[in-house]
Amino acid sequence: MSDGKDRSPSPADVCIVGAGPAGAIMAYSLARRGHDVVVLDAGERYTQQDHHRRMEMWLRPDFEREAFWVDEARDRYSSTGDIFARLNKVRVKAVGGTSLHWDGNTPRLHEKDFEMESRYGLATDWPISYADLSPYYDLAEREMGVSGIDDNPHGPPRDSPYPLEGFAPSYSDELFREACDELGISMATQPKAINSEAYDGRSGCIGYGVCNACPSGAKYSAEVHARKAEAEGARIVDQVQVLAIEHDDDGDSVESVVYVTPEGTEYRQEADHFVVAAGGIETPRLLLLSDSDQYPNGLANSSGAVGRYLMDHPSVETRAVLDDPTWQNNIGWVSSRSDEFYDHEDPVPGSFHLTFGNNAASNSGGAQTRDPAMSQLLGAVGSVEDMAGLATDPFSQTQLGEDLELPTTDGPPYPVSIRGAGEMLPRAENRVTLDRSTTDTYDRPVPSIELSDSDHERETMAYCLEVQADIMDALGAEITGTLTLEDREMSSHHMGTTRMGTDPQESVVDEYCRTHDLGNLWIASSSVFPTGGANNPTLTIAALALRTADVIDEELR
Amino acid sequence: MTDSKSTLTDTRDDLPSLSRRQLLAALGGAAVAAGGYGYGVGGGAGLTPGGGGDASDAPASDAHIETLTALAEAIYPPSMPVDESWIENRVFGRVEPQEGHFDQLVAAVEAVDEHARARFGGPVTALSPGHRRGVLHSMGATEVHPTADGTTAERVRFYLLGDLLYVMLTAPESSDLTGIANPPGYPGGTDVYKRGPGGDGQ
Amino acid sequence: MWEKLQRSSVATPVVPEHVALASGAGFLLVAVATSARIPVAVVGGLLVAAALFVGPSAALGGTSGLVIHDLFRGAVGVGTLTLAVWLCVFVGLLAWFSPALAGGRARLSVRSPPRALRSYVVGTVVAGLYATAASAWVATVAGHERFYTAAADLLPGVLVAGLVGVAAIVTARRLGRAVSVPRATVGTRPGRLTTLALFVVGAAWLVGAIGTDLLAHDLGLFPTDIQLAYYVAGLLGTGSLVATVGSAVLLSVYRYGELAVVLSAPLAGVLSWVLVSLGRTRVQSPTPDIDFVNGGTDND
Structure with missing residues (x-):
């Protein structure tokens, strides 16, 4: 599949592996300051038309949604834990990364998430505090274009207003509000990286209602920063698979990354600094694959922590029906949330947040599928x-x-739903390893994912389900079903597998996301989170990437 | 990145499901070739797009649109307004979801029409809506899962039924049927979701 | 079995005029039925029953009538082929099974109506199973339809053939049109055990392929075997015998179900051939088998 593009190496100050939010934002941040940046991504680059195609694939149950980017041989993996990893359903290998099909939710982590050990005696503290990251949260919100309303009584403190005006609650949010008021549960609007008005050269949301495959460009994806980085002189090389990272004789610094083009040509990209920004699964995998005599257990892995402490966000959901209309499926995104239960006093139950469904009815199905x-x-x-x-x-x-059977929100009864996502504690046995019995297109062992819940997650989410049931009761809704932890598969948030810490014996990267072992190797990914909190990680990924970019910029001066 | 729910039909992922269907298609192709059936074969190795010529410019002729509209009238509930220009705009005016999709759709339309002529005594357009549904049923298209690379019947289900349902469910014209004022896939703005059932207009 | 069939067709001459006549009649029947939107299975069933009057010419005539009709409509395709296969296999086997069809000169057995009825019904059932499975197989292999939908479409034809045929035999007897029963060549028709065995094979082929095809198609909703395995583990658990066997079976069907349907025809064919050969050995043995279910002592 030769497309005539030049994919040979070029002189670079910084080489970034992965063009998702972390990689693309960092590329822009560095290129903007005059550094030569090369970004290598395994996936393709898509056009606006492609996003229209993706929308249809997303909506039609007879299409395979992921067919767009999944290369089954290349993206193979194993899943061995209690929880099915469903990797290729949730991660995207393409320029833009998984932000190509995220929902655009940008809550911040809370202060307590950085202090789990000192506050609760659980897990570990981050080497940085919320206050350290706060200015970068502000910056990340401006970069991504976050629409929000500062109305969250239980949200983390903010130093500046949201860059864009927020979206108002939905009709059904207002129904829930009455119930929550009765129970003393606060609700707040959901901040989102979706333009409420034109911003940064992109239009405001026009309500396609298919956020996971937004065709309008109103929702942020890292394609935005890939474009902006290129405009600042960075090079984005798509469809190249990085095979290994090579270090110098001393094992103190990285010299090059080896990658292969679609035509099968292998190249070495050299640079002064290297950033691995390949997500919570492929990042540790690449390090494990880059083992050497100095690093027999994988590059930057003298701690043995690479691949360990995998976390996601366990979630549960309660579905119910009301006698009165609930006006579902008229917008794609969640508009309200509750952080009432996020900042808990006791260690257990842990943090969770609630979101109130705007799409409680299935918007596909009916005659579009056939019952088996x-x-x-x-x-x-x-x-x-x-x-x-x-x-x-x-x-x-x-x-x-x-x-003809139609997907419908008509009633009575009318559907409503509440979802809750909670924190998962890091445990060493939840991990990404190499499955040497299975290989990908490049003959490399595939990642093997082992993930199981512990009592902390089970107790937290059981409590979450109780709260959901209470709200449904107060609403006068009749519960029709729940999705419990027993039903769950791994979520799309893969965290913890190259954890951040001060002790090189215990962690992979330092507080600036530089690996303890190699001075010019950095990691930009949710894989550095020592704990994962209960909130969507993307804004934190972006904030950390911007913070690391500042440090790399200083090093390059 | 909120997770979508997992259901039986919604757990899509990963490893090659190998080429069971390809094998079948290949065997089918060989059988058809061996049988010397060169004429009018609708299935086998692949639906053969009809018409020839400017497939990329205008994959469907007026006759195809007419037939597809007639089928839409039979597939949609009677209260769904539909005419040829609507079908042409909605179906063939959208971004082609995958390369070759429209050609496969046209081939499916032809396969249905051919079956109608062979076993129902005339083209689809000459049949009553009930008989049009009968054609789809007797082809085996209503009792299979939509499968893009399956048998002719499965392709009719995937391309023809699937496309018609998709364009209907993403159009505000279906709002009365589904109760969804701003159906997913239609850019109906960001006011509708706040408005509630008491509001008016789209 | 094919050798047998050939022999039986030698014993039951196909009369050219009958074929020509039947072609015309077949064409008309198909044309009329099509215009009246009568399901194709009914047309097929009527043509099979017509073999009672004109022998296997009915199948040939019906098939050529069908092809001509579809040619006129510009719609010759796999649908034509599958119906033709159904007719030919059905009538071919029926002629072999049923003495009432063996003469080829419009003979209805009224000398021994219960036997004729019995042999016709048994023949229709067994031939119908084979014809339906063979036709559905062709539809599948040609990429036209799933095995199970194709089979479901034609199965009513077996019922039609049976009912109309039985009605014809009974009516003929009532009318008292005594016609001598043609004597088929000894040994060309299967014995009771062979018939029973063929029934079992035909039924297993049809039912087994329908079930396998249906299950394979449903399991195909899982895009990958990994997901199926997880689903099955959730359903049946792990470790137990049921879980192990269950998941192995489901994964096999997932991976090889459609291939199994494709291979079902050769398998059923070979098995039938072996059974018929064994049956012939028995018939040719010094002790004559007088237990023909479907011809009884008429045979000798």
Whole structure:
């Protein structure tokens, strides 16, 4: 698949592996200050038209949503824990990274998330505090274009207003508000990296309602900073797979990264500094794959922590119905949240936040899919009525015309939902390793993910479900179903696998995200989070990347 | 990055499902070739897009649009307003979701029409809506999962039914049927979600 | 089995005029049925029953009528092929099974109506199973339809053929049109055990392929085997015998189910051939097998 692009190395001050939010924002931040930056990404670059295509894939249940970027042989992995990793469903290998299909939620971590050990005796503290990161949170919000309203009584402190006016609560949020008021639970609007008005050369949201595959460009994706970095002179090289990171004879610094082009040509990109920004799974994998005599357990892994302490955000959901209209599915994003239970007093139950669904009804399905005939068959066993139905319709025929089954929000009853995401404590046995029995397109062992919940997560999310049930009761809604931890798969937030810390024996990177072992190797990713809090990580990823960029900039001067 | 819920049909991911279907298609292609059936074969190695010529410019002729509209009238609930220009704009006016998709859709339209002529005594447009549904049923298209690389019936389900349902459900014209004023996939602005059922207009 | 069929067709001459006549009639029947939107299975069933009057010419005539019709409509395709296969296999096997069809000169057995009825019904059931499975297989392999939908479309035709045929035999008897029963060549028709075995194979082929195809298609909703494995583990747990066997079976169907459907025809064919060969050995043995289910003593 030769497209005539030059993918050979070029002189660089900084080489960044991965063009997701961390890599792209850092590339822009450094290029803007005159440094030569080369960004290597395994995935492709997409066009505006491609995002329209992705929207259709997202909405149609008969398409495979991830077909757009997933290369099944290249992206192979193993999943061995209790919790299915579903990696290729949630991560994106492309210029823009996983921000190509995020929901755009940009809450910050709370102060307590940085002090888990000193406050609760749990896990570990971050080597930095919320106050250290706060100015970078402000900067990240401006870079990404965050719309928000400063109305969260339990949110972390803010030094400056949101760059864009926030989105108002939805109709159903207001229904929930009454119930929450009754229970003394605060609600707040959800800050989002979605333009409420034109910003930074992109339009305001026009309500396609398909945020995960936003075709309008109103939602931030790291493509924005890939473009801006290029405008500042950075080079973004797509469709190149980085195979290994090579260090000098002493093992003190990195000399080059080895990558391969679609044509199969191998190159070495040299630079003064190297940043691995490949997400919570591929970042540790690349380090583990880059083992050497000095680093037999993987590059920058003298602590043994590379790949360990994997965390995600366990989530639970309660679905219910109301007799009155709930006006669902008219916008793609969540507009309200609650941080009432985030800053807890006792160690357990831990932090969680709630979000109130605006899409409680399935917006696909009906005749777009067909019920499996086998489930109909199994369901009919033991029921005379169903057996009779089976005789007339053995293969689960789809009705058309008058009887066409439509996805609908019409009622009564009308659907509502509350979701909660909580904190997961870092545990060494939750980890990313190399599965040497399976290889990818480049003959490299694939990542193997092992993830299980502990009592902390179970107790936290059990409490979260109780709260959800209380709110539904106060709302007068009848609960129709819950998604519990038993139902869960790994979330899209992969954190902790190259943790940050002051002790080189315990952690992989220092407080500026420089690896303890190699002076010019940095990591920009949620993989550096020592603990993960209960909030979406992207804004924190961006803030940390901007902070690291400042340090690299100083080093280069 | 909020996670989407996991359901049986929604757990899409990962490793190669190998080429079970490709194998089948290849075998089918060989069988058809061996049988010397060169004429009008709708399935096998692939639906053969009809018409020839400017497939990329205008994949569908007026006749295709007419047939597709007739099928839409039979597939949609009767209260869904639909005419040829709407179908042409919504179906063929959208960004082609994958390369070759429109050609496959046209081939599916032709396969249905061919079946109608062979077993229902005339083209789709000459049949009643009930008989049009009968054509789809007797082709085996209503009892299969939509599958882009499957048998002719599965492709009809995927390309023809799937496209028609997609354009309907992403159009405000279906709001009365679904109760969704600003359906996902339609850029209906950011006021509707706040308005509630008491409001008016789109 | 094919050798047998050939022999039976030698014993049951195809009359050219009948074929020509049947072609015309077949064309008309298909044309009328199509215009009246009568399901294709009904048309097929009627043509099969017509074999009672004109012998295997009905199948050939019906098939050529069908092809001509579809040619006229510009719609010759896999649909034509599958119906033709269904007709030919059905009538071919029925002629072999049923003495009432063996003469090829419009003969209805009224000398021994219960036997004729019995042999016709048994023949229709077994031939119908094979014909439906063979036709559905062709539709699948040609990439036209899933096995199970194709089979479901044609199965009513077996019922039609059976009911109409039985009605014809009964009516003929009522009318008292005594016609001598043609004597088929000894040994060309299967014995009781062979018939039973063929019934089992035909039923296993049809039902097994429908079930496998349906399950494989449903399991295909899982994009990868990893996800299926996780789903099954959630459903059946892990470690137990049920879980181990269950997940192995489901994963096998997931991976090889469609291939199994493709291979079902050769497998059923070979198995049937072996059974018929064994049956012939028995018939040719010094002790004559007088237990023909479907012809009884008529045979000798």
